[in-house]
Amino acid sequence: MTATAVRVDTAPAAAVKRRRRSLGSLAVVPLLVFTALAFGLPALAMLDGAFTVKDPSTGATSYSADNLTASLQGAYLTALLGSVKLSAVSAALGALLGLPLAQAVVTSRFPALREAVLTASGVLANFGGVPLAFAFVATLGNAGVLTRHLGLTDKGWDLYSFWGLVLVYLYFLIPLMVLTITPALDGLRSQWREAAQNNGATTVQYWRHVALPVLLPTLLGGFVLLFGSAFAAYATAAAMVGSSVPLVTLQIADALSGNVLVGQENVALALSLDMVLVAGLVMAVYLPLQRRSARWLA
Known part of the structure; x- marks a missing residue:
């Protein structure tokens, strides 16, 4: 057959x-x-x-890198570095404070608490601009409620400063970090902790040698995401500190409106290009970290 x-x-x-x-x-x-x-x-x-430069005498335009050169000098460079410093400090603090909060949410025995915190984080992460600035001015400004009742002015507190702006930024950066890191914390397998405990590892050793190395790409990615969010923020800082804290977004607004110098619109576009380049570097760091974290936590 x-x-x-x-x-x-x-x-x-x-x-x-x-x-x-x-x-x-x-x-x-x-x-x-x-x-x-x-x-x-x-x-x-x-x-x-x-890249367009206009001759003030003849009105003729030509292509040149003079605007980019001007955007990296003097007050413009100070503002760019100020934005980078503010974003880096705010992002670092947001990541450090958001991680333990997210861990407390993940390990909570009360599902309602988890849902409430995540829902509130989703709302607060998108709460910014003039309403946020007004809320802090009314609370912690020079004549704010808490400032007057606690005598913070006599203790050297100033909301309209670098650290005051950092505090305001943390209001929406910490919830953003909670939303970013919570899925990664959920991805930590209970078998890893049990294996570490069976081999005599303490909680600190587990976090140092197992959990944090796995979470490191997500943590760095979260930091980069927070940095980008703070770097692009404009309305909150504009409504709160004005020009007292040099920031690149405020310099762009001043150059476009002619508040400082007339005819600097193209320099404002060059500053915008500088911001795009910084954002591109941020995304170039964030995307590989996100892919690496996804491989571990999938």
């Missing part, structure tokens, strides 16, 4: 898969068109303005 080979034609199935893949690609086209219009055109306009 001989066996008969049965040939299965897989061509129709492959054709169906290709058709579905092509339809899926077409579904992305509207998003790509929207991205090109919403981000591509402004980016091209910013690049054109950043």
Whole structure:
């Protein structure tokens, strides 16, 4: 008795898969068109303005790097470095304070508490701008409620300073860190802790040698995300400190409106390009860290 080979034609199935893949690609086209219009055109306009120099005597325009050079000198450079310093300090504190809060939420025995904290974090992470500045001014400003009742002015407290702005930024950066790190904490397997305990490891040793190395890419990614959020913030600082704290976003606004010097609009575009480059560096660090963390916690 001989066996008969049965040939299965897989061509129709492959054709169906290709058709579905092509339809899926077409579904992305509207998003790509929207991205090109919403981000591509402004980016091209910013690049054109950043490299365009106008001769004040003749009014002729030419392409040059003078605007970029000016954006990295004097008060503009001070503002750029001030924004980097403020963002780095705020992001570091937000990451350090957000991690234990997220761990307390993850290990809580009360599901309602977890849901309440995560819901509140989602709201507070997006609460900023003028309302946030007004809330802090009314509470901790020179004539704020807590400032007067606790006599904070006599103790040297000043909300309209670098550290006052850091405190305000932490109001939305800590909730953002909680939202960022909570999924990673959920991904820590209980078997890892049990294995560490069975080998005689203490809680501190478990966190030092097991949990933190696994969480490190997510922690660094969270820091980078917080840095970018603080670096791009404008309305809160503008409403609260004005020009008392040098920030690049405030310098851009002043250059566009002509508050300091007239005819510096293209320098403002060069400053915007500097911010885009910094943001690009931030994303270049964040994306690899996110992929590395996903491999461990998947």
